[in-house]
Amino acid sequence: MSAHTPPYISTSHPTCDVRARILAAAGERFSQFGYNKTTMAEIAKDCDMSAANLYRFFKNKLDIGSNLACACLDEKLLLIKNVTQQRQRPATERLHDVVLQILAHTYDRWANDPRINEMVNAICDARLEIVDQHELSKHNLIVELLEDGVQRGEFSIADVHDTTKAITAAITLFSVPLFMSLHSLDTFEKLAESVVQLILTGLEKR
Template sequence: MDANDSKIIEDLRELILDAAVARFQRYGYGKTTMAEIAKDSDMSAANLYRYFKNKQDIAAVCAGRCMNEQQNLMCEFVRQSHSNAAETLRIFVVEGLKSTHQMYLEQPKINELVEFIASERQDIVHKKIQAQHNLITEILAQGNKSGEFNITDLVVTARAVQNALVKFNVPIFMALYPLDEFIVMANEVVDLILQGLQKQ
């Protein structure tokens, strides 16, 4: 297979994924069929199976792509120049919350896909958790370097911080409160975390 063939296959896979995402967002994961994805991709269902094994395979790649986009966005926020690590942590939490809340509002059927991934493809969830953990570790290390924090075990502390923030970055929780209330709660949690991290 030459480079042109690989490019054509990759483009077709992207076309299929775009069609699947649009259908998942509109009708939900459960009500979407391979035949409908194929039709939306202007191909036969038989042809669709040349690129993906089944609907679960498509859903897994869609979820991975969505998580990567969100992770890249969070990396940008973290790696922009901020005055200190405390500010970076606050921005990480609040902007992550805003992104998750916006996704929930714009894609109300997304929870079906989230539930499928959480039960059937935990490898994808663990990959997201690890990527988020790495970013929090990076923020805490920045705080140690600047003298704001004095953390002896960055990995364990990052995991504890991450666990405290779960409510603010899981789509299924987004129906609980309006965004402005969520932001107040997120800032309260960040304040508490920073009290424990900052040098006295």
């Protein structure tokens, strides 16, 4: 992490640079030592400023954390979006990949960056609206995917919103970091395959 703002072309107001620098420093600390164990003073020192000055750019520590958590969730959302919007591929394939992608991401974060998860959790139960917003965005992406699948004649769905909720519910196990300790990634992947299979084709004889 650079201690000083790069002096070159800044597309935005200098204030934004400072905000970005603070977020970068905080993010670095949070992911290395955890949210609770990094102090405002440390973040400030990394940015060559006083702790008090941080409060000119963020309401408080939780606000810094929230911004980082949002970025984290957005990144996750982007991963999903990248799959769902590959319009040339069959919707079934994309649904499959979305589920596996979610699992891979959940597992990776759990295994490789536990401190970030700690932070996201801390933030999420202090700021319900953040997770709500994220869930809504995710919901919409899946709705889009299902609608696309229906239009192409791949899917037969009575109520797209209900079905999206059902799918989201059915893949809970793959979305919650807490569960990741239950199995190896490999086991989870096989399980996810089975669930996708189940979702796509159901049990009834045809």
